[in-house]
Amino acid sequence: xxxxxxxxxxxxxxxxxxxxxxxxxxxxxxxxxxxxxxxxxxxxxxxxxxxxxxxxxxxxxxxxxxxxxxxxxxxxxxxxxxxxxxxxxxxxxxxxxxxxxxxxxxxxxxxxxxxxxxxxxxxxxxxxxxxxxxxxxxxxxxxxxxxxxxxxxxxxxxxxxxxxxxxxxxxxxxxxxxxxxxxxxxxxxxxxxxxxxxxxxxxxxxxxxxxxxxxxxxxxxxxxxxxxxxxxxxxxxxxxxxxxxxxxxxxxxxxxxxxxxxxxxxxxxxxxxxxxxxxxxxxxxxxxxxxxxxxxxxxxxxxxxxxxxxxxxxxxxxxxxxxxxxxxxxxxxxxxxxxxxxxxxxxxxxxxxxxxxxxxxxxxxxxxxxxxxxxxxxxxxxxxxxxxxxxxxxxxxxxxxxxxxxxxxxxxxxxxxxxxxxxxxxxxxxxxxxxxxxxxxxxxxxxxxxxxxxxxxxxxxxxxxxxxxxxxxxxxxxxxxxxxxxxxxxxxxxxxxxxxxxxxxxxxxxxxxxxxxxxxxxxxxxxxxxxxxxxxxxxxxxxxxxxxxxxxxxxxxxxxxxxxxxxxxxxxxxxxxxxxxxxxxxxxxxxxxxxxxxxxxxxxxxxxxxxxxxxxxxxxxxxxxxxxxxxxxxxxxxxxxxxxxxxxxxxxxxxxxxxxxxxxxxxxxxxxxxxxxxxxxxxxxxxxxxxxxxxxxxxxxxxxxx
Numbered sequence: 001x002x003x004x005x006x007x008x009x010x011x012x013x014x015x016x017x018x019x020x021x022x023x024x025x026x027x028x029x030x031x032x033x034x035x036x037x038x039x040x041x042x043x044x045x046x047x048x049x050x051x052x053x054x055x056x057x058x059x060x061x062x063x064x065x066x067x068x069x070x071x072x073x074x075x076x077x078x079x080x081x082x083x084x085x086x087x088x089x090x091x092x093x094x095x096x097x098x099x100x101x102x103x104x105x106x107x108x109x110x111x112x113x114x115x116x117x118x119x120x121x122x123x124x125x126x127x128x129x130x131x132x133x134x135x136x137x138x139x140x141x142x143x144x145x146x147x148x149x150x151x152x153x154x155x156x157x158x159x160x161x162x163x164x165x166x167x168x169x170x171x172x173x174x175x176x177x178x179x180x181x182x183x184x185x186x187x188x189x190x191x192x193x194x195x196x197x198x199x200x201x202x203x204x205x206x207x208x209x210x211x212x213x214x215x216x217x218x219x220x221x222x223x224x225x226x227x228x229x230x231x232x233x234x235x236x237x238x239x240x241x242x243x244x245x246x247x248x249x250x251x252x253x254x255x256x257x258x259x260x261x262x263x264x265x266x267x268x269x270x271x272x273x274x275x276x277x278x279x280x281x282x283x284x285x286x287x288x289x290x291x292x293x294x295x296x297x298x299x300x301x302x303x304x305x306x307x308x309x310x311x312x313x314x315x316x317x318x319x320x321x322x323x324x325x326x327x328x329x330x331x332x333x334x335x336x337x338x339x340x341x342x343x344x345x346x347x348x349x350x351x352x353x354x355x356x357x358x359x360x361x362x363x364x365x366x367x368x369x370x371x372x373x374x375x376x377x378x379x380x381x382x383x384x385x386x387x388x389x390x391x392x393x394x395x396x397x398x399x400x401x402x403x404x405x406x407x408x409x410x411x412x413x414x415x416x417x418x419x420x421x422x423x424x425x426x427x428x429x430x431x432x433x434x435x436x437x438x439x440x441x442x443x444x445x446x447x448x449x450x451x452x453x454x455x456x457x458x459x460x461x462x463x464x465x466x467x468x469x470x471x472x473x474x475x476x477x478x479x480x481x482x483x484x485x486x487x488x489x490x491x492x493x494x495x496x497x498x499x500x501x502x503x504x505x506x507x508x509x510x511x512x513x514x515x516x517x518x519x520x521x522x523x524x525x526x527x528x529x530x531x532x533x534x535x536x537x538x539x540x541x542x543x544x545x546x547x548x549x550x551x552x553x554x555x556x557x558x559x560x561x562x563x564x565x566x567x568x569x570x571x572x573x574x575x576x577x578x579x580x581x582x583x584x585x586x587x588x589x590x591x592x593x594x595x596x597x598x599x600x601x602x603x604x605x606x607x608x609x610x611x612x613x614x615x616x617x618x619x620x621x622x623x624x625x626x627x628x629x630x631x632x633x634x635x636x637x638x639x640x641x642x643x644x645x646x647x648x649x650x651x652x653x654x655x656x657x658x659x660x661x662x663x664x665x666x667x668x669x670x671x672x673x674x675x676x677x678x679x680x681x682x683x684x685x686x687x688x689x690x691x692x693x694x695x696x697x698x699x700x701x702x703x704x705x706x
Contacts, residue, residue, distance in 0.1 A: 023219065025334050031217045032329060033340040035224060036304050037349040039214065040341060043309045044350065048183060053309045054211070057108040057297065058116050059177070059184035060306040061170075064227035065157050065191070066102040066235055068122075068279065070243045071095040095243075100124050100279060101156045102235055103165050104227050105186075108300040110291050115176055117291045119148045120235075120283050121165040124276055126151035129160045142277045144284030149276075159193045163202055170207060177209035185211045187305055189221045192619050198471050205470060223329050229299035235286060242282035246270065301326050304337050311343050319343045371556040375501075378553060382534030389537045392438050397530050399434045404512070407452075408526045410481040412516035415488055417456050421499055423511035425570075426452035426484060431510055431532070435540050443544050447507065448574055451485045460493040467491065467498035496531030504556075504563045506535035507549045507570055549574075551581040559588035561623055568608040569597040578608065585612055590621040640665055 043053035052060070103121035110117055130151040132140055143149060148168045150161050157165075170186070177184055186207075188194050194213065203213060216224050247267060254265045270278065290296070300306050304327040311317030319342045327337035379386075389396065408422070429449040436444040455469065473490040496513045503509045510532035517525045535552050542548075549571050557563050560583040571578030590598065598614060598621075601607055612623040632639040632648040634655075639646045644663040645655055652668040 025332065028220065028223065028332050029335050029340070031220055032224060032304075032332065032335055035217050035220070036337065036341045037346060038353075039305070040307065040309055040312065040346045041350045041353055042185075042211075042214070043306075044312045044346070046183075047313055050313070051308045051310045052306065053313060055183050055185055057300070057306055058111050059182060060108040060300070061105055061118065061173075061184060061186045062108075062226035062296075062300070062305060063103065063105040063186060063188040064221070064225050064232065066104055066227065066232035067098045067156075068100040068102050068236060068239050069096050070099055070239065070275070072237075072240050098155060099275065101152075102232075102283060103157060103161075103169075104232060104235065105165075105169060106227065106231065106290075106296045108226075108306050109297050114291065116173065117287075118173060119146060119169045120287050121148045121150070121161075121169055122280060122283060123150055123152050123155055123157060123161055125155035126153065128153060129158075131164060139273055139277065144280040146284040146287060147280050149280065157191065157193055159196050159199050162193050162199060166199075166202060166206060170210075174207045174209050183209055183211065185214060185306075187214050187216060187226070189216045189225060190218045196619065201470050223332050224303050224305070226296070226299045226303055226305050229303055229330065231290070231295060231299055234290070234295075235283060238282050238286035239279055242278055243270070243275075246278060302328050302330075304329070304341070309346070312346050317343055367555070371553060374555045375553045379534050382538040385537035385541050386534035388439075388541060389435075389532070393530075395438050396431075396434055399438065400430060400512075400530065401526070401528070403430055403434065405526050407479075407481045408514055408516075408528070409524045410479050411452075411454055411486060412514070412524050412526070414477075414479045414486075415454070415456070417454075417516065418518075419456070419459060419513075419515050421455040421491075421494055421496065421511055421513055422452065423455065423499055423503075424451060424453035424487075424508055425449040426482075427510050427512055428508055428536070431530075431536075432540060439541075442541055445540055445547060445576070446574065449484050451487050452479075452482055454486055454488045455491045455494055455499070456488065457491040457494055460495045460498055467493050467495070467502045496529065500531055500533050503533070504552060505549060505567050505570070506533070506539050506552055507567075507574075507576075509533040509536040509552060547576050549576050549578045551579070551583055554581045554583055557583060561585050561588040561590055562594050564609075565590060565594050565598050565601070568601055571608070572601060572604050572606070585609060585623045586625055588622075589617070590614070590623070592620075595621045640668070643668060 046054045048054055049056045101123040103123065105118040105121075107116045107118070126135075128151075132143070132149040135149070135151065140149070148165070150164045152158060152161055173184065193199065194215070200213075203210070222228050247270070251265070251267050254267055255262050258265050301323055307327075308321050308323055311319075311321055320338045324338040324341065329335045329337075411417070411420070411422070425447065426449045429447045432445050432447040436442050457470075460467075469489050469491040471489075475488045476485055477488070479486045496511055499511050500509055510530070512528045512530050514526060514528040517527075519525065533552065535550065539547060539549070549567050551557065551563060551567065564580055564583055564585045567578045567580065570576075595614065598609070601609070609623065611626050613626055615622050615624050627641050630639050630641060630646065631637070632651055633646050634651040635648060637648040637650075639648050640652070642665050643652055644665070645652050645660060647655065647668075649665075649668055652663050652665070656662055656668065
């Protein structure tokens with residue numbers, strides 16, 4: 001049968017995702033070319049290696065996940081000719097299902113001393129996420145020492161598991177790079193857990209000698225992912241063979257115990273504990289073997305991931321190098337790397353990217369100037385309120401210190417902090433109480449506090465540096481003496497002025513810069529300075545009828561929808577009107593925590609977003625404006641808002657069938673028979689439709705050529 005297929009140009013294939021790819025070959029070619037050109041431009045951005053540019057092939061890493069099952073799917077197997085007894089490894093349905101996930105990170109070229117070999121990361125199933133150290137030591141002591149293990153509810157990678165891989169597998173590589181003064185690059189796919197804010201910040205913080213991660217284009221991993229190029233499957237086979245060998249040994253022992261007779265023999269199954277130990281050794285041993293071969297380098301060249309670029313680093317280099325003709329993208333034979341990524345095209349892409357980058361920098365500089373001017377203008381408008389606060393600032397700070405000192409001492413003691421910023425609704429609430437007692441003509445705003453934000457880390461000497469925080473470092477907890485939850489966050493370029501410049505709402509535009517000193521007796525002394533924007537004082541000093549929660553600087557908001565939801569939530573919570581200042585709620589994305597606030601808002605009366613729907617997109621949410629219902633111009637039903645003729649589906653199909661122009665809504669060109677009815681180009685496309693009222697004009701007549 002196989003010979004017949006071969007003679008006539010057929011092959012036996014397994015139906016799967018690789019035979020059912022989305023997109024055309026041309027679209028895949030364009031994606032592959034862009035990925036390769038972007039990577040080559042990145043390589044020639046620095047000349048740390050005379051052949052490969054940015055870094056050597058020993059420090060070019062590729063990471064991917066490989067699902068591990070206990071047996072290969074399928075009902076056939078291969079064994080020695082003449083074998084009378086064959087163990088059926090696929091006899092159990094569970095054997096062909098995912099048992100674990102392998103996180104495999106490989107360098108293009110292993111070093112002789114093996115110092116760039118990354119530990120494989122194996123993820124097994126458990127009731128919740130656990131590290132190897134949190135698992136039963138009676139089991140983990142039998143694991144292969146060359147692998148790292150963690151546990152997950154579904155035995156796959158999420159942001160916690162990926163962070164564990166970074167800390168336990170890639171961090172030792174980064175430490176070596178730091179000692180050697182060299183750089184590295186990491187390629188990986190577009191898995192959502194690789195691109196969360198927490199993960200990207202953690203990568204930037206812990207992998208300081210790695211460039212920003214580079215991602216394989218979506219739905220192109222089977223073509224461009226190094227691990228998918230005959231590497232991951234070999235690790236899967238190593239697990240198949242280890243399980244088969246163990247079960248075959250048990251079968252042989254059981255037959256021997258039964259006097260050499262196979263009839264009635266029962267083979268004892270492997271327990272989950274035994275399987276986990278077996279898999280760690282199968283992966284660990286095979287990884288050692290693979291790390292001594294040239295398989296990783298061949299896969300990198302075949303996929304065009306990390307290529308020699310010395311011809312682009314030279315002044316008069318050739319159009320191509322010999323390695324360019326070795327690139328062979330699987331499932332995309334039409335792609336010719338040497339043609340699509342010649343020296344001329346790489347240099348052209350470099351120049352185009354430089355022009356685009358310069359234009360983007362100019363645009364950002366212009367935007368920053370506009371934001372600064374708008375910010376200063378808003379400050380001037382509220383300056384009278386600032387002057388009023390300054391007139392009694394000493395008294396305000398003295399009363400605030402007496403109210404907050406016990407809580408600040410507890411925060412400093414609980415977290416071991418000597419310098420920190422306290423901001424958010426907690427400071428605003430305390431200031432509201434103090435101001436209403438200092439000024440007799442000021443009505444209490446009755447601000448509420450949900451939590452207390454504490455920022456620690458590195459402090460900037462000026463107020464112009466860019467303030468940023470490490471979201472992965474956020475810790476939540478209760479502190480004695482503080483009546484709300486305390487959120488402790490590590491940041492960079494901290495300072496009172498920097499903090500306020502990154503604040504979006506006037507209701508939280510106040511903070512205190514705290515310095516704690518410890519005496520020999522162990523007590524803590526607190527000193528702090530108060531920072532608040534004029535817009536915050538305006539909120540406190542305005543009469544109840546004129547109090548508004550406002551956006552401080554609409555031009556400086558990066559994520560408008562989050563600001564809108566936060567402001568609306570505080571507005572409803574405190575019974576103060578909210579002014580969005582022209583922000584568009586449909587711009588930007590909502591995190592899960594903000595989505596919960598949005599859901600709460602919808603349950604309250606006076607929902608501020610009645611004309612918007614919320615829609616999940618991957619790991620976040622967006623707000624979309626509801627479409628207004630429009631009637632069909634021919635009948636009483638609703639029209640499709642995208643319809644070219646402003647009709648419902650039935651009327652539009654009838655109009656197209658009678659010669660009207662084809663509608664851009666695909667289903668409107670399909671008749672009830674299910675067949676597409678194209679309009680002949682030779683017929684005049686005219687249709688007479690009597691509108692329900694004289695207000696709606698009839699469709700115009702179109703000439704035949706249109």
